[in-house]
Amino acid sequence: MDFHHISVMPEETVSGLVTDPSGIYVDCTLGGAGHSHLIADRLTPSGRIIGIDQDEEAIAAARERLRDCSCRIDIVHDNFRHLDAILAAQDAPFVDGVLFDLGVSSHQIDTAERGFSYMQDAPLDMRMDPEATFSAYDVINTYSEDELDRIFHDYGEERWARRIAKFIVQARKDRPIDTTGALVDVICRAVPKAVRESAGGHPAKRIFQAVRIEVNDELGILKNAFESAVHHLKPGGRIAIITFHSLEDRIAKQTLKTMASGCICPPELPVCVCHHHPEIRLLGKPRQASKEELRENSRSKSAKLRLAEKLPPYDDKEKEGR
C-alpha cells in the first residue's frame, strides 16, 4: 500500500520528546509512523515504542515502515481514548514520552472512498476507524436542524451554519444525501454567491471539518487523553501535542496550563482550599513550522507544537527542599 503523509515539525517534535535512548515512548497517533521512525532512530535496542492508531490502514503502513527498527515496537489498533487500558495491557504503567499528532493523515484525506475530502466525490463516510458504525451519513441524514447548526457553528466556526443546516434538512426530504458531492452541492446552494466567490476558501471546508470532528468525537476525548498521558509519565518524561486548528489547540493549551498550575482556587478565596500542585512544567511557547517546512508541506501551516515535562511528585520536591 502506498501511504503518503509528510510528518509535521519532525525534528522539533522528536528532539523535544526523546530524553532517554533506552526509554519507552508512546505514539498515540501512529499514522504512517513518520514520527515514530525518527523516535526509533534515537533509541537503543533496549528502547521501546508503543504505537496506537484506530485506522487499520495506518497500522499496516506503520508496521511495514518500522519493520527494521532495532528497538522494541508494539503496535496497537485502538483509540487513544483508552490509553490507561492500553498501557496496562502493555505492562507499561510509566513511560518516558507521549506524542499526539492530532487529526487525519494525508493518506486518509487523499483516499477518496474514505469520504473525508470535499474535492472528490465518494460515499459520505469520514470514519477514522472503518469498524465504527457511526458515519458522516448518519450525521447529515439524521441530525435535526438545531443539531446540525450547533456542530457547524461549534466545530466549524461557520458563519452560515443555520442556513446550511436548513438547506440540508430540506434537501434530504427528497432523498438521502449520501455522497460528499451531494453534500457539497447543498452547501454551495446555501452559501450566498458573493461569499462562495470570495477568497475565504472552499465553502465546504469548515462544514467537512465539523462533520469529521462529530463523527470521530475528536474534541470530546482530548482533555482526558492528555491528562491520562501526563499521569503515565515518569518524572522528567515529556508530552508533545501537535494541533491543527484552534478548537483542538484551545483544549491542549488549557489542559496543559491547568496541569502546570499551582493553586487553582478562585482569586476571591483568601486561603487555598484546592491543594493543587503543578504536575508538569511547560517547555517554552508553542512552536510553529519554519518557512522552509511551510514551502514543502502546506499541511504544516496551521500546526502548533506544545511540549511539557513531568515534574517529580510534590512530596519528593518538598524533601529536596529540606
Ligand SMILES: C[S@@+](CC[C@H](N)C(=O)[O-])C[C@H]1O[C@@H](n2cnc3c(N)ncnc32)[C@H](O)[C@@H]1O
Ligand atoms: C496526523 S496523522 C499522524 C501521522 C504520524 N505522526 C506520521 O508522522 O506519520 C493522525 C493519525 O492519528 C490517528 N488518530 C486520530 N485520532 C485518533 C484516536 N483518537 N485514536 C487513535 N488514533 C487516532 C488517525 O487515524 C491518523 O492515522
